[in-house]
Amino acid sequence: MRIAQVAPLAEAVPPKLYGGTERVVWWLTEALVDLGHDVTLFASGDSVSSAKLIPCAPAGLRLCGVGDHTASTLAMLDQVFRSADQFDIIHFHVDLLQYPLFRGLAGKCVTTLHGRQDLPDNLPVFGAFPEMKLVSISDNQRTPIPHANFISTVHHGMPLKLIPAAEGGEYLAFIGRISPEKRPDRAIEIAKRAGMKLKIAAKVDRVDAAYFHEVIEPLIDGTQIEFINEVGDAEKAAFLGGARALLFPIDWPEPFGLVMIEAMAAGTPVIAWRNGSTPEVVEHGRSGYLVESIEEAVAAVHAAADLPRSGVRAAFEERFTSARMAEDYLHLYRSLTSSHPQPTMPLVLAAA
Amino acid sequence: MRIAQVAPLAEAVPPKLYGGTERVVWWLTEALVDLGHDVTLFASGDSVSSAKLIPCAPAGLRLCGVGDHTASTLAMLDQVFRSADQFDIIHFHVDLLQYPLFRGLAGKCVTTLHGRQDLPDNLPVFGAFPEMKLVSISDNQRTPIPHANFISTVHHGMPLKLIPAAEGGEYLAFIGRISPEKRPDRAIEIAKRAGMKLKIAAKVDRVDAAYFHEVIEPLIDGTQIEFINEVGDAEKAAFLGGARALLFPIDWPEPFGLVMIEAMAAGTPVIAWRNGSTPEVVEHGRSGYLVESIEEAVAAVHAAADLPRSGVRAAFEERFTSARMAEDYLHLYRSLTSSHPQPTMPLVLAAA
Numbered sequence: 043m044r045i046a047q048v049a050p051l052a053e054a055v056p057p058k059l060y061g062g063t064e065r066v067v068w069w070l071t072e073a074l075v076d077l078g079h080d081v082t083l084f085a086s087g088d089s090v091s092s093a094k095l096i097p098c099a100p101a102g103l104r105l106c107g108v109g110d111h112t113a114s115t116l117a118m119l120d121q122v123f124r125s126a127d128q129f130d131i132i133h134f135h136v137d138l139l140q141y142p143l144f145r146g147l148a149g150k151c152v153t154t155l156h157g158r159q160d161l162p163d164n165l166p167v168f169g170a171f172p173e174m175k176l177v178s179i180s181d182n183q184r185t186p187i188p189h190a191n192f193i194s195t196v197h198h199g200m201p202l203k204l205i206p207a208a209e210g211g212e213y214l215a216f217i218g219r220i221s222p223e224k225r226p227d228r229a230i231e232i233a234k235r236a237g238m239k240l241k242i243a244a245k246v247d248r249v250d251a252a253y254f255h256e257v258i259e260p261l262i263d264g265t266q267i268e269f270i271n272e273v274g275d276a277e278k279a280a281f282l283g284g285a286r287a288l289l290f291p292i293d294w295p296e297p298f299g300l301v302m303i304e305a306m307a308a309g310t311p312v313i314a315w316r317n318g319s320t321p322e323v324v325e326h327g328r329s330g331y332l333v334e335s336i337e338e339a340v341a342a343v344h345a346a347a348d349l350p351r352s353g354v355r356a357a358f359e360e361r362f363t364s365a366r367m368a369e370d371y372l373h374l375y376r377s378l379t380s381s382h383p384q385p386t387m388p389l390v391l392a393a394a
Numbered sequence: 395m396r397i398a399q400v401a402p403l404a405e406a407v408p409p410k411l412y413g414g415t416e417r418v419v420w421w422l423t424e425a426l427v428d429l430g431h432d433v434t435l436f437a438s439g440d441s442v443s444s445a446k447l448i449p450c451a452p453a454g455l456r457l458c459g460v461g462d463h464t465a466s467t468l469a470m471l472d473q474v475f476r477s478a479d480q481f482d483i484i485h486f487h488v489d490l491l492q493y494p495l496f497r498g499l500a501g502k503c504v505t506t507l508h509g510r511q512d513l514p515d516n517l518p519v520f521g522a523f524p525e526m527k528l529v530s531i532s533d534n535q536r537t538p539i540p541h542a543n544f545i546s547t548v549h550h551g552m553p554l555k556l557i558p559a560a561e562g563g564e565y566l567a568f569i570g571r572i573s574p575e576k577r578p579d580r581a582i583e584i585a586k587r588a589g590m591k592l593k594i595a596a597k598v599d600r601v602d603a604a605y606f607h608e609v610i611e612p613l614i615d616g617t618q619i620e621f622i623n624e625v626g627d628a629e630k631a632a633f634l635g636g637a638r639a640l641l642f643p644i645d646w647p648e649p650f651g652l653v654m655i656e657a658m659a660a661g662t663p664v665i666a667w668r669n670g671s672t673p674e675v676v677e678h679g680r681s682g683y684l685v686e687s688i689e690e691a692v693a694a695v696h697a698a699a700d701l702p703r704s705g706v707r708a709a710f711e712e713r714f715t716s717a718r719m720a721e722d723y724l725h726l727y728r729s730l731t732s733s734h735p736q737p738t739m740p741l742v743l744a745a746a
Contacts, residue, residue: 110515112490117522120494138464142472142495163462170469
């Protein structure tokens, strides 16, 4: 199948530092190539891919200091549109800008929404472009926009061998961004009440600096509660694999939460607040625990000591590999190409 | 002529508080209706117009708390596109989002760029959509993007009778936003060295609060240097008309600067730093003075006492009325419709 993947230009694919969406696009693209498909990746010019790369910006825009990505994204979409007849499927990972231009080609287009959908700003597009097909990354992500044209949920997946199963150890892990809705304060309270060591591997964005210095930093004693800054991809496997459990005590509707499946890949159970996607990702009592209070979380920390790590890893292998994600998307792509035969030329270009 | 005006959705047309672009769109639309044209205004639903209003959002988005205007603007552009065959000319006052969708109709489209163009973020669109015709609001505004497809400069204009000629008085006026690049500090120094009273009518945005409190507020003594907060439209005529001169000592490439022509309408000379559009707006020695140092500005303050206010008003009436602006745009519209005959149906809809 001739498939175009259209990535955000914010970061390279794969991202050099952060960038959950670009990371997922990379894994999906590689998995589709592995399955023998003819894949073209529209992304920043410093991307690296087994697919055919069409560079649409010199480099990832965020690290180049470009603040507004609109113009660059519009120019990329124009490139995609001009070559639309070369693809059976065009899969967008940008949120909004493609709808007006591609509505005439809606039959072979699909957009995965990667962000939270509980803010009102984006609502107008779902009413204005109802024929554009959407994919959610969790069922829960759809809750605020039930009338949008979702055709499926496809959970993210990552390469089978990226993070190997590990033996675990006697600390709890918190990883991500320090921000109020990630609730590192809850993680600290859970660790203290469970009598466990907590290692916090996190970045502090400038917007969260005050929260970090005023609320979190005073709670870090360097012995029981340890702050180790961010960990790179290379250290992440060891950090997650050495933990008894990952604490994910979020206070916001997380649309997916990649770190949960990264922990599961390492065999490390996930103790997650019941919010957003977590009930879809964590199998309570198998790959971790869903909790709704500090008390439940502390009990889960103790229970996690006896949870078989092989079962956690098996839950990852069954449901969250990039091969499974690619198969799910291929199933979707095939349903679109069979139900909506496409003209071989974009209509505008054909008429012009 | 059947003309569509496509306004930003940030503010109502006319704006309830700030909003230079929406104010200009309002004046242009009213002037085109006055000249007998069939004008349709795409704008927020709380807009008021003599043209046919197509409401594209319930109300101006900024005052509704909508942070990202992209989705609402895309939905508006879709409405414009679907009715494109009803117009001879489509005139956009939004910066970017229309290019991909309307490139097939480029012959009857024109976009006025209302903002500064010296930041790199927007550059990619000018290369990607070279057929889309642009209008600058000053020649100077084009400097950073000389290769963009500008077909004309049209200076802004305002209604002839909005601000009447007035007698002037013995203070200097500064009006606008308190921010480092507007250089209220320079205005204060000029007034002190000229031995004149200065009245500062300005708003302080949250982003500029520190600059105001640390740099400007200590210089305000309440007698010689007076701070009177913002003035509404009703008070503006009296504020400008009662001044000996407007100080406009900017330190950035102002693309136009409406306040200069508002002062001129009141007969009040403008003392402007030579930067951005100011040499195109101010006629040195007739409607004001172009200066490049505090010394020159102080000399201009003294000279302004003898500058005939009738000549300042005449400079406004000759070059900066909304009737003149409308005639300039009509001239452009006619050149487009005569050189590029249009199909009566948008190509995409016709082919679909």
